[in-house]
Amino acid sequence: MPEESYRVEALDLADGGVELRLAGDLVLERADALRRSLTQAAAAGTLTRLDLSGVRSLDGAAAAILAEACLAAEASGPRPALVGAPKKAALLLELTAQRPPRPPVHGALPDASLLRTIGQTTSKLGEIGRSVLTYLGCLAHSTRAVFSQPRSVHWVDVPRLAERAGADGAPIVLLIALLIGVITAYQAATQMHQLGADAYVPDLVALSITRELGPLITAIVVAGRSGAAIAAELGTMRVSEEIDALETLRLDPLRFLVLPRVIALTLMLPLLTLLAEAVAIGGGLVITTAELELTPGVYLRSTRDALDTWDVAGGGIKAVVFGALIALISCERGLATRGGAEGVGRSTTAAVVASLFSLIAADAVFTLLYSRLGI
Amino acid sequence: MIRIEDLSIGYDGRPLMEHLEFQVAPSEVFLILGGSGCGKSTLMKTMIGLLRPLAGRVAIGERPLAEDGPPPFGVLFQSGALFGSMSLAQNVALPLQKWTDLAPDTIESLVRWKLRLVGLDGFEHHLPAELSGGMRKRAGIARALALESPLLFLDEPSAGLDPRSAADLDELILTLNESLGVTIVIVTHELSSIFAVGGSCILLDREARGIIARGDPRALREESDDERVTGFFRRRSTAKPDERTPS
Ligand SMILES: Nc1ncnc2c1ncn2[C@@H]1O[C@H](COP(=O)(O)OP(=O)(O)OP(=O)(O)O)[C@@H](O)[C@H]1O
Numbered sequence: 151m152p153e154e155s156y157r158v159e160a161l162d163l164a165d166g167g168v169e170l171r172l173a174g175d176l177v178l179e180r181a182d183a184l185r186r187s188l189t190q191a192a193a194a195g196t197l198t199r200l201d202l203s204g205v206r207s208l209d210g211a212a213a214a215i216l217a218e219a220c221l222a223a224e225a226s227g228p229r230p231a232l233v234g235a236p237k238k239a240a241l242l243l244e245l246t247a248q249r250p251p252r253p254p255v256h257g258a259l260p261d262a263s264l265l266r267t268i269g270q271t272t273s274k275l276g277e278i279g280r281s282v283l284t285y286l287g288c289l290a291h292s293t294r295a296v297f298s299q300p301r302s303v304h305w306v307d308v309p310r311l312a313e314r315a316g317a318d319g320a321p322i323v324l325l326i327a328l329l330i331g332v333i334t335a336y337q338a339a340t341q342m343h344q345l346g347a348d349a350y351v352p353d354l355v356a357l358s359i360t361r362e363l364g365p366l367i368t369a370i371v372v373a374g375r376s377g378a379a380i381a382a383e384l385g386t387m388r389v390s391e392e393i394d395a396l397e398t399l400r401l402d403p404l405r406f407l408v409l410p411r412v413i414a415l416t417l418m419l420p421l422l423t424l425l426a427e428a429v430a431i432g433g434g435l436v437i438t439t440a441e442l443e444l445t446p447g448v449y450l451r452s453t454r455d456a457l458d459t460w461d462v463a464g465g466g467i468k469a470v471v472f473g474a475l476i477a478l479i480s481c482e483r484g485l486a487t488r489g490g491a492e493g494v495g496r497s498t499t500a501a502v503v504a505s506l507f508s509l510i511a512a513d514a515v516f517t518l519l520y521s522r523l524g525i
Numbered sequence: 526m527i528r529i530e531d532l533s534i535g536y537d538g539r540p541l542m543e544h545l546e547f548q549v550a551p552s553e554v555f556l557i558l559g560g561s562g563c564g565k566s567t568l569m570k571t572m573i574g575l576l577r578p579l580a581g582r583v584a585i586g587e588r589p590l591a592e593d594g595p596p597p598f599g600v601l602f603q604s605g606a607l608f609g610s611m612s613l614a615q616n617v618a619l620p621l622q623k624w625t626d627l628a629p630d631t632i633e634s635l636v637r638w639k640l641r642l643v644g645l646d647g648f649e650h651h652l653p654a655e656l657s658g659g660m661r662k663r664a665g666i667a668r669a670l671a672l673e674s675p676l677l678f679l680d681e682p683s684a685g686l687d688p689r690s691a692a693d694l695d696e697l698i699l700t701l702n703e704s705l706g707v708t709i710v711i712v713t714h715e716l717s718s719i720f721a722v723g724g725s726c727i728l729l730d731r732e733a734r735g736i737i738a739r740g741d742p743r744a745l746r747e748e749s750d751d752e753r754v755t756g757f758f759r760r761r762s763t764a765k766p767d768e769r770t771p772s
């Protein structure tokens with residue numbers, strides 16, 4: 151029975167000290183009990199002797215607890231004598247007690263309280279701003295190398311990256327685009343029908359898809375897919391010292407890793423966007439012809455009349471900028487990763503959040519700009 | 526304690542080692558030796574059940590290992606494999622928190638002494654990323670020891686350590702073995718550790734795809750007449766002179 155295989159007995163010695171007789175199995179499971187009896191005995195008087203002659207087995211945990219008790223007793227008096235320990239156990243006790251643990255080199259990390267987090271974040275803002283500026287500066291410098299030293303850019307990666315961001319992402323982007331087209335057309339059809347303005351549904355769908363929804367929805371999906379992948383990949387490379395290894399090979403991570411990704415995404419996002427817009431308009435066509443008395447031919451004709459080159463080109467320009475933003479932000483977050491696996495998770499989240507925010511912000515700027523320019 | 530029967534190991538159906546047969550006796554220090562890349566870590570991972578054998582059997586103890594409950598052995602991975610988001614103390618305390626009912630302050634004190642055993646006392650609040658490679662290794666050992674398992678698997682415990690820390694570690698291993706009867710399986714190619722720790726060994730060879738020598742390493746060094754074996758133990762290059770300088 152495990153309960154019975156551990157016994158402890160305290161004896162008051164003639165000289166005022168306390169002797170503790172321990173017997174049975176002193177093992178990890180009984181570390182608590184052992185520790186408690188030792189503290190009790192120490193509280194009752196000076197612990198002068200530990201008699202271990204009844205001990206059958208003693209493991210590393212028990213050795214640590216005994217060594218700790220001896221150390222505590224030593225602070226206020228002589229070191230308690232350990233007697234009668236079985237020969238094998240004595241070896242381990244000796245090794246454990248040889249030198250006591252030293253105090254921590256630095257304290258435990260403080261708990262993250264809300265106020266502290268706010269304070270730290272605020273004080274870090276300047277730092278973040280500086281590091282973003284440094285990143286952009288270095289990147290501008292590296293971009294020059296595209297022309298002056300084209301060989302220093304890792305071009306061979308570009309097709310693979312473009313395929314992963316573009317072709318591999320196409321199914322989900324197109325599926326979402328189709329649904330967006332359907333939803334837009336359905337909403338437009340119900341509202342316009344009440345006004346008797348059925349003929350304007352194709353215009354509404356075409357314009358809102360090409361000018362706003364197409365580029366934005368595509369970019370959001372790509373930010374979630376490829377942006378997260380980029381940040382996680384570069385983050386893992388950072389924490390496993392691969393980035394350091396690149397640098398020791400005199401390969402600039404910006405040219406080797408960042409530029410190929412920026413190029414791949416700026417190429418792919420406009421293409422994906424165009425495809426998505428076509429599919430969304432197709433979705434709109436299906437719904438509109440089903441719900442309203444419009445033939446597909448009429449729908450397509452009014453779509454063509456509603457759109458001018460700048461509607462599509464304006465969306466395309468947005469897509470180029472969105473692609474660059476996603477790649478730049480995700481790479482920056484990935485390269486800035488600190489710590490281990492947890493750090494990779496944090497920078498992936500940060501990359502997606504920052505990308506989404508910047509997409510919406512950039513879209514607002516575009517809307518303002520286009521309306522000023524009368525596009 | 527451990528019985529390996531006709532074991533083939535490797536990845537994706539491609540064998541690295543075939544028809545391995547050996548046994549690890551209870552309370553033995555058992556060394557798995559061999560050149561870099563020959564499959565020592567793979568063998569260890571197969572023994573602890575992380576990799577599925579391509580063929581053959583690994584038996585640990587008398588009965589099949591329980592699927593749940595506390596881990597039946599402590600393991601040190603070659604990379605240390607510490608949890609990066611936890612401090613050293615938390616890394617070592619984790620198995621104790623999960624598998625024992627000990628009070629938090631008892632665990633804290635056990636962790637401190639465990640870290641002391643591997644010479645890392647004072648670093649309990651450091652994160653793994655703030656440690657050197659050798660320190661991570663030693664922290665991994667402390668974690669492997671936390672549950673006082675009767676069986677330990679250590680993948681290159683002394684790689685990356687200075688001679689003194691390595692000697693301390695050898696002493697710790699020997700003490701654990703002598704005083705607690707812990708069975709310890711060590712993957713290593715540190716000659717000084719091999720001869721300090723002794724015990725029995727198997728020497729793996731990539732070309733032979735199997736064990737080319739077994740027994741007491743000291744005896745093997747002195748008595749083996751196999752060129753590959755003596756070469757390993759006496760640090761001799763296996764490349765013949767004419768291979769090294771092509772003419
Ligand atoms: N996950 C894996 N998938 C496929 N092959 C692997 C994998 N891990 C290792 N290998 C291959 O298995 C072989 C043996 O690797 P292993 O890590 O077991 O070597 P080792 O003997 O421990 O070497 P070292 O002393 O350098 O640690 C190597 O040739 C390696 O290429």
Ligand SMILES: [Mg+2]
Pocket residue numbers: 565566567603680
């Ligand atoms: Mg290995």
